[in-house]
Amino acid sequence: MVIGGIDIVLLIASMMVAATPILLAATGEMVAEKSGVLNLGVEGMMIIGAISGFAAAVATESPFVGFMAAAVGGAVMALLFALLTQYLLSNQVATGLALTLFGLGLSALMGQGYQGIKPPPTAKIDMGPLSDIPGLGPILFNHDWVVYLSLLLVGGTWAFLKYTRAGLILRAVGESHDAAHALGYRVIRVRIAALMFGGALAGLGGAYLSLVRVPQWTEGMTAGAGWIALAIVVFASWKAERVLLGAYLFGGVTVLQLRLQAAGIAIPVQVLSMAPYLITIIVLVIMSAPRGRATLAAPAALGRVFHASH
């Protein structure tokens, strides 16, 4: 199926690839925010994931090791954020910004000497005849394992929050840390765990950019993907299934504008490449428009500092 010089099946398949980094990062951030912590450092954690994953994959020739290193890298960054905000009670907005600025600097430093290198390719999973089904095959059964992992993680997160006791406790901590504390839950531990999960997923998302989507290392290569992930959490009203929807919509826009550029449509390249950012703004406006709707869904303790007085 080809419309306006663009193959729709390929478009959807590549949309999934384009959406994966943001999907991973947004899922992780949603869990962190559900626990009541606003971590604006997603961009910084993603880019640290991108370089640490890239470096580890190049060094070991194994993309898998690369992704694991990226998850660790992102989680370590998140831990730094957690120590500052949870133990040293620093302002979450400022600390998140610091994490991003620091991550961008540190990644550039770590990436010295990695520019222009090709990473080892991340294999697609061989699904045999399934991938030959016309239409569905390329869309559903012809991806690398990280795409499937990201879908599993979204589904797992959804089930975790909805059905498990640990998920209930996490939501409770995000609703009211004082109440959770009074009932004897370890607010800080829950939040650190949620933040580190968020960091690990942001790291994976970053590595997906540097190892699969681009695939190479350049400074500042996340180009706002972490911020878009934050916007998608708002768009999704802190619901896992809507994070999936938001990320894929966004992936669709990104891919579409790239295809339009390639198809030589008479729109300036810059207009097309600013489209994802403009659309993010528009989506944010739509989500916030009926006053209070977005805030109603937000965890009540989001961004508040918790300090048990005794």
Add this chain to the structure above:
Amino acid sequence: MFRLEKRPTPSTFWSWGTPVLAVILTMIAGGMLFAMLGKDPVLAIKAIFWEPLFGANASYFRPQLLVKAGPLILIAIGLSLGFRAAVWNIGAEGQYIMGALCGGSVALAAYPAESFLLFPAMIIAGAIGGFIWAMIPALLKIRFGTNEILVSLMLVYVAENILSTLAFGPLKNPEGFGFPGSRNLQQYPSAHNADLIANTGLHWGVVTAFLAVIGAYILLNRHILGFQISVAGQAPRAARFAGVNPNTLVAICLGISGALAGLAGIFEVAGPGGQITDSFNVGYGFTAIIVAFLGRLHPVGILLAGLLMALTYIGGEMAQLSLSLPLAAIQAFQGMLLFFLLALDLLTNFRIRIGGLI
């Protein structure tokens, strides 16, 4: 284990002591970072903090201090007002670009006419450009409750794309032999923001930055609006009780910070930068966030922090030349400084007790 005990009243000593301590700790941690990169840590720290001021080539570098500190201070002063009121404009980089584009366009449109009115017109256009760009998140927040952090940040990427469109298109130098970028405003006398005293780096932008410091000091200490800004940031309900309209405050804070960032942009392209290119912006809008916090959102603190941060920029370039320290190391170094500051902030509001029961 240590535990925290809230101070009845914030400590004045630590509110000024923490930035100093943070700088010292950053020097130590940064030294360790440089050592890991195989550089002599003492030489590196000296290259960054000492050489630009007192080293062999200091006479060349000293003017640079003002050139770099001017925009940082100007932007940070604006941001600090918002940050005090919990209005988080983090898109100053975009407002800086738009200021440069608007002001620069006025100059390029007038070229080659000479008039003493041109420069003021450029400056006003620059301020308006930044102001309008900042009013987008402000109005969306007021009208729809949209998060200003995300919108202002997204608009940076939009501004960068506009910059690139214009720099390669309408604003491109027709006599530029195909090189990207606009005419050089340094060679256009009416538009040139030259050093007021030759070779000091003191141009109109630096003067404006100093004026902004004084203005902000008066606003915050003597004027009811400054008081309302502080109240709104610390206790939004109390601010309403005091009759503050939160929407007005959002518009004022974003508007002022946008206009100041726009001013910084036009002063830069008309002066030290000279040209509008697709990459003339070097991240002042983001570094200014660090400057604002490092200066504790206090005008005088921001003045000092801006000078310090300018020093690390220049020192970073020196260290790059003399020790081939990657320029990115300075970015990481600045990020680290902000981390230490935020962590140590605790000392202002809490006492730390070691040991003891829960």
Add this chain to the structure above:
Amino acid sequence: MTGKTLQEQETGRTAPREGRREMTRDVLLTIEGLSKSYPGVKANDDVSFQIGEGEVHALLGENGAGKSTLVKMIYGLVKPDEGRMTFRREEYTPSEPREARGLGVAMVFQHFSLFDALNVAENVALGMDNPPPMGELAGRIREVSEGYGLPLDPERLVGDLSAGERQRVEIIRCLLQDPKLLIMDEPTSVLTPQEVNILFGTLRQLAAEGTSILYISHKLEEIKALCDEATILRRGKVVGTCTPRDSTAREMAEMMVGAELNAPQRAPINPGPVALQVRNLSVPAPSAFGTSLREIGFEVRQGEVLGIGGVAGNGQDELLLALSGEVKTPRDCVQINGLDVGDLGPNERRKAGLCTAPEERLGHAAVPDLSLMENALLSGAVRKQLTKNGFIDWAGTRRFAEEVVKTFDVRTPGIGTAARALSGGNLQKFVLGREIMQEPEVIIVNQPTWGVDAAAAAFIRQALLNRAAKGAAVVVISQDIDEIMEIADRFAALNEGRLSAPVPTQGLTIDEIGLMLGGAHGMHEAEVHHVQA
């Protein structure tokens, strides 16, 4: 537990209390020499007492007497510095609430233990250590809540419940765990008199089944009605014990306060013309779990005190915001001395003569980290003319702050002290003083003595009466019925955002007030009588 309990409850209800009292009880909990210090305060100092099985034991004391700290130690939230506890004759050192719950100690909190955005069943599950699956739990919640006369729907969001229903959630959460000791921290402050009766029915039933209850309160009549023994705390120390049934309220009050209290004095009033007129005031709920105001109307004359009672969460906050101007309304909804001010902001209303003092002291009436001087500017700028062309007259502000501190006897090292460093009573005196010293013609206060010690409360009430005597119209919004009866000329009840027609306070009975406040929320009259019987 449910099946058995339901049967026992039948017998429990009919069991004569007198018979039970004569039994010698086994000791459940002993507390010996418990002490706990915080910087600058000795919250508990060598506290000792014991609770028998099936006993309802009162812990009586003023705000700040150390009751909360003591129960937090029993519940494992705070570790004592010194002393020991035994529970069923075993050494008892709970390191966290989970351990306390495991041994059979349950607690119903005064504040902060429910989650608005979660439903009843989820809230209950969070308070249990090994909750059954959600479906089963919902069934048990229905069963047990109805068995104890406190019906609850497990699927409802807690944020949508009334204050009384929210408390039921906490009680059911405790009961599902079959507690040996139930700690109740000021449980009646959020209830109507009818709801209090239902609660007492439940508590008596529990005690009859052998559950001990530690009942924390400063309301003497309740303690006389419910408790077998009482321990009285003052400034962290045990100052006495008594058997409430055999003591008078006055004896207990004097032990609690440590001094004789003067009731506020007031001159007979001669109301002047109408100073504040509110007509047809409707405001939609400001937040998801807030209350909408519906067609509120009343008037207050010069020199008159109107008391607005109501259980927490019936629109008190919203009413204050609409009257102060923090929330704007149609122009003719609010009139001050004949002037329409409904669409004006707080400062314009101040200019017109109206001052307000909101309930939340830190964060609304005052900025916690700012000094008293700066906080004086917060609401005093307009009427005391502390700004000129927008520039602040700091010298004048300092004089005003010092005047307030002096006149209202605010104990503070100086006006440079941050507001958060003051005790509740002192800060409230400062806030009230700041408003009263602006000499408003209309003054509206919400919960003026909430969490304030008795001496400061008496001082504040007297100050309000004095202002009325000088010709101001005074509106006191309060959840403390006694307070309203003490100072108000007329009484109106706020119930789910509606205000009843004001009636004179003289001759009003507690039952009439209770019905005005909405009786028992979410209960049928029949059930009320059933449980009371």
